[in-house]
Amino acid sequence: MTVAGQAGDSVTIGVLADPDLPTRLAHSLRADLPGELELVLGERVSWQVQVNGDPFEAMYPDNDQLIDRARDYVSETSWDLALCVTDLPLRDTRGVLVAVVDPTAQVALISLPALGGFRLRHRLRELAVAIVAGLRAHRAEPAEVPVPIPVRGVRASQEANGELHLLRRRPFGSVCVLAGMVRANRPWQLVIGLSTALAGAMAGTSFGVLYSTIWTLAVSLGPLRLAGITVAALTALSTWIIIGHSLWERRAPDTDTRDDRYLALRNAGTVSTVVVGTIVFFLALYLLALAAVALVVSPDYLATTLGRPSDLGDYCTIALMATVLGTVAGAVGSGLEDDVTVRKATYGYREQDRYRLAEQRRRARDPS
Template identity: 25%
Template sequence: MSSSVNKVKLITAPGFADDVVNEIKGELPSLLEYYVDDQVKWDFEHVTDPLTGSTGDAREILESILKNVKEDEKDFLVCLTDLPLFHKSKVVVAEAYEQENIALLSMPGLGSTPMVKRIKASIIQLVNEMYYGTSEDGATRLRDKIKEAGKEGLKVVDGYLVGNKGFEKFSPVRRETPQNGEKNIDVRFTIPSKFWGGLRILTGMVRANRPWRMFPSFVKVLVVAFATGAYALVFPSLWHLTNQYELWRMILLSFISISAMVSWIIVAHKLWESPRMETNNLKRMLYNIATVCTLIISVALFYLNLYLFFLIAVFLFIPIGLIEAQIGTEVSYQYYFLIAWVITSFATIIGALGTALESEETILSATYGYRQKQRYEQLKKKEEEEEAEH
């Protein structure tokens, strides 16, 4: 039976981190009892703080949380941010200030692996680090518990911070004890390789942007593009073009149409990060690459759905005998797939590029720069309210 209570406060940036914690916080008390200490009861509190998502300076986050949020010396604080963190050009996955029981976890540092599972595992390890301090007993106990859980078929922390499975083999996370008298930090988890660290954090940033959530904004574009393409679909000139196109030309046309739409969205909605004081060159480059990759995934989903609509339309409305009569050669039903492919590319370029997206807010919210701007405004408003109260 538990003899005492330990309080863990999860502080998250608004958005993705918030949603993930809401999904997992009900499981965490029992997991900490199993993996960390079953002689105490673990109590959780969840707080959303814009500062956690408005700065990429880990020290600034930790010091602010220590000053404004921590209420009891025994409380354990774990901050989750969707921003990339760096220390001397190395990607930082997590940091912990064991003396004050504060830890910071950068979600992009976890890469594109199953996010919910990795965050649960990371929180467990960070609380274990703070609970046992630098004692080897704590690390040994956690490793033993993980092995025990594996034998019992439990894989909740199978992908904890320092592992050697899957993508970890290429971008291993290293546990470091800061040197040179660094204050307010006792342990840091980094990725030594700049290449793999950069790739990992970029895929994590794209995941944090959640490109699949942008698709509803393309509904209006989808309707216009389909209407435009459906009109051209019944004309024999399209069938002749399809008959003359080689595979490389179709692939090139797809690439051009998707690239054109991505470029148009970036220009029309001013998504490209320009130099400004709050963002350094490295982060600005990462923000822009993450935006482009996010839009490529979203537009590719749009392209695939449009293709499926055209494929159905071709099968329903164009008899194969009519196609053969027009192009003067025998064709199989495979030809329908090629017609749908060509018209999808043309419809994307002609119809979609002149149409406004359904929800500009959804598109903007999927970019780091816009979310940063929103959080700066929230933080400023919060500070003004606190000053008014005093």
């Protein structure tokens, strides 16, 4: 789709983004969009992309308020059109909302979790180019028909108020949202936050590495039992983190003032994040244990202890058993972590933090 432009014209695209991951991806758009738009649209204009990292009160789980706030914000700028990127999931009865586009106001609201957990930069760039093309086409020739915004896996639906909703169908859309929420949480940061748990885990792992009784026990267990105790250790650590730090959200009593439609989704995102973080924690601990076993235990001494020739599989099994012991010790240590440090790696905490900030701003504007 090509919209004619005069040589020397300048088009300013504003990208308004929530903090953290949306803001980082918005800066990638600033680098990627001009070249992509010139290639796709072929307009003889100078594309300018400006980024503003601000939550724009996107902590409200009501997409009508989100798009209204985006319109208000953009009306105070000199931008020609605006892309607002939020890490809030947006849903309606027909599926998962990827974006809400207002061709008249030249504003689009993009829900980052709906893009999934992988290749976010590529997917966001693809969607942004398609939306900008649609907005430019509408500006050149306003029409009542939906603005064509071709994006794979997404269908467009024009609403009665003139907005265009881009949706993914369930259940694939729900899977994408959950993966996107976990990606936004950056579960690997949970490992960094579990410093006390890591210290306890290292102590437990050292016990498994240094005691020959553990070696004999480890190699005597079959694959099913090893798998079982591994799953049990991961479950124990995950459960301890969730319960010990009150990460599981319950329905708020003030449901009249707070929309809890996303409670189940936030809890699912929290559990998934903790599970992924726990697995990363376990794998990192396993690599350390394997290196320690290989460094400390000589093949001859291991063969003497086992009463038979040793091989690589024995080292891997002993390291696995040591890691299981360390993970159980780490579960106990995780209860001593600072709550804020752990909760920062979960979606629910950030949502609650933004909700409190929004309430403070609302009360400041309307003390009554």
